[in-house]
Amino acid sequence: HPERFPLEVTRAPLELLLRIPGIGPKSARTIVQTRRHTVMRDLGDLRRLGVDTVRAGFYLTLRGRRLAAAPAPHQLRLFAPGEHLTQAPFRTPVPPCAYR
Numbered sequence: 001h002p003e004r005f006p007l008e009v010t011r012a013p014l015e016l017l018l019r020i021p022g023i024g025p026k027s028a029r030t031i032v033q034t035r036r037h038t039v040m041r042d043l044g045d046l047r048r049l050g051v052d053t054v055r056a057g058f059y060l061t062l063r064g065r066r067l068a069a070a071p072a073p074h075q076l077r078l079f080a081p082g083e084h085l086t087q088a089p090f091r092t093p094v095p096p097c098a099y100r
Contacts, residue, residue, distance in 0.1 A: 006061045010035055022055030043067055
């Protein structure tokens with residue numbers, strides 16, 4: 001649900017933290033109790049609280065920053081590696097100047 005996620009770890013209620021993959025009931029309760037007394041600064045703080053940051057990172061923000069980096073876009077290849085465009089379509093019996 002894009003309207004609910006990503007959640008801000010420092011303000012999210014317990015009920016919504018429980019919906020995030022990688023955060024179990026024990027970790028969610030620990031987050032709620034810890035954020036009252038401590039400032040969570042980075043991903044390492046969540047790891048120490050027992051959060052599976054690989055799975056939960058896509059659904060969380062910490063102090064306004066997303067925890068999981070967006071995957072880098074990659075260019076799709078037109079041809080498979082090692083293949084190339086053959087020159088066969090360009091070898092016609094009629095010279096190019098004949099199409100004027």
